[in-house]
Amino acid sequence: MFDLHRLRLLRELKHRGTLAAVAQALSYAPSSVSQQLSQLEAEVGVPLLEPVGRRVRLTEQAEILVAHTEAILQRLERAEADIAASLTDLNGTLRIASFQTAALTLVPTALGLLRELHPHLRVHVTHMEPEKALPALQARDFDLIVAEEYPGNPNPRPAELQQEDLLDDTLHLALPMPADGTETDDPMAALLSLADHPWVMEPEGTAARHWAMSLCRNAGFEPDVRFDTTDLLLHVRLVEQHHAAAFLPDLVWSGRPPTVPLRHLPRGRRTRRVFTVVRRGRTQHPAIQACRDALRRASALHSQQA
Incomplete structure (x- = not known):
């Protein structure tokens, strides 16, 4: 029988x-x-790793x-969930990762609900963008992520x-100048009117940046991106002080x-989906179910306030 620790x-490594x-x-x-993996290779009787330059990759048998x-690990997690469900009180630690605006708006409300209902559950929250959080969830660094x-x-x-x-979070074009009272009915025209302005966007490689660049190019211009940051509160400040145009979600206003000043975006391109992800x-783990329920209630409260 193969050693589970070495399999993990x-x-x-994958x-x-x-x-x-x-x-x-x-x-x-x-x-x-390295020693543990060598012992696993001896147990299995076939090579599990092969060199690629200065790194290694998994062989077909290792995959x-x-x-x-x-x-096996999924089954063990289900066993853990069944044990937790048999207890009368939730305890232990729940590890959550969330992108910024959800961490600012939804997570604190959800934490309050969890504290009231399950005072012995310890919740650890990390601010992390989905591009990194999803792989970390698969690697079991977190139990739940908000993406x-x-x-x-x-x-x-x-x-x-x-x-x-x-929830569905509406996105808007944020103007880097005082509103002149003449809002255009054409979202593409509103976008094109900012072709010569500086922009603040999230960094290259993020889904938000890819979406924003595509939107500008569809409107007929290449945006002059002078500010790169995942901090949407900085996006807001740069727009407030007329340094840049931006795309801002409703969640940022809490x-x-x-x-x-905000303007509508083209239909079909104006809403991002916010969701939770678990393994x-x-x-069925009670802590996961309790957290998801708290986040749903927090989302409902936000929708009522928006």
């Missing part, structure tokens, strides 16, 4: 990419990880083992992960009146 190390990353994540010495390991999906930019949907919608083996 092989799985970690998700984290390097022996050094596995060692850092698990607080092991790299030599210890087969990882697939079975995923199934976003922009129009025309669908996220990968690995079979081992399960999504549940929270139910308060907007502080900058399938954790969907």
Whole structure:
């Protein structure tokens, strides 16, 4: 019988990419990880790793083992959920990752609801954008993440992960100048009127940046992006002080009146989807269910205030 601990190390290597990353994540010495994987190779009787330059990659047989390991770990998570469901009180630690505007608007309200209903449940929250949070969820660094999906930019949907919608968040064009009282009915014309202005956008490689660039190019111009940041509160400040145009979601206002002039975006491109993601083996865990319920209630409260 193969050693489960060593199988988990092989799985970690698939998700984290390097022996050094596995060692850092698990607080092991790299030599210890390498030794454990060598012992696993001896148990299996076939090579599991092959060199590629200065790194290693999994062989076909190693990929087969990882697939079975995923199934075993999913089953163990279901067992953990069944044990938790048999108890009368929720305790332990729930690890959440969330992108910024949901972390500012939805998560604090959800935490208050969880504290009231389950005072012994310890919730740890990390601000992390979906591009990094989804792989970290697969690597079991988190139990639940709050993620976003922009129009025309669908996220990968690995079979081992399960999504549940929270809300649709409307996106607006934010003007870097006082409103002149003559709002155009044509969203593309409103966009094109800002072709010569500086812009603030999220960094290259993010879904938000890809969506924003596509929107501007469809309107007929290449935006002059002078500010790159995932901090949407900085986006707001730069627009308020007339330094840049931006695309801002409703969530950034946390139910308060907007502080900058806003214009509609083209239909079909004006709403991002906000949702939670968990590993399938954790969907029935009482702490996951309680957190999702709290986030749904927080989303409903936000929608009422918007």
